[in-house]
Amino acid sequence: MIKRVALYARYSTDQQNLAPIETQVHLGTAFVEKHGRRLHEVYVDAGVSGASFETRPGLQSMLSEPCQGAFDVLLCLTLDRLSRDLEHSARILKLLHFHEVVELCTVHGGTAERRVSRLSAVEDHVQHEVPELRIVMDELWMRARREQQRRFLRKV
Template sequence: MRAAIYARYSSDQQSASSIEDQIRICRERALRQGWKVAGCYKDAATSGASMVGRAGIQALLRDAQSGAIDIVLAEALDRLSRD
């Protein structure tokens, strides 16, 4: 199974290390499941309220639609979207 990891933090007041922590958690999950990490996508200091202006999520969606990945991992559902 080819997994994509998506990480995001929403404001300038949060630490950029938050993204690396999210990626680490997702990599550990992929390893436990025996999944290959096919790519990591991230958006820094970006709201999850909209998909507009989020280059990382847009690249993830393109790769998912092309069949390059089978599953998406995120540390929490609200990292992908607020709604």
């Protein structure tokens, strides 16, 4: 089965021109073609800080897709294109993992060399190397679990 790839591109400020977006999309598209995958869609946030989460329409649109099984792989130039905030990164990883998006890939430099991180490997790294992020992920899980229980109890 050919894996479907969602490509996410972002640049931070209004002072930057569109070249970084075009470069990110070009490198991402080359990566997809080189590895025999199918590009599902390109999601772009132009002039938006990686510190924001809810105000990024491209990111929000992309994050609504995994629940429909739209893609198997999330690809971005570097992880900081997704987020510069630990809590937001944890939310994104948790959502991708929950919806069985099996890979989070990054493309580095002009060669489109492959860097793949299986989400479980990312979680292992987080648990052992970044304990603060593990605490945030655990807290987010607890919040989601409490909300799930509240919804269930409202139905009963």
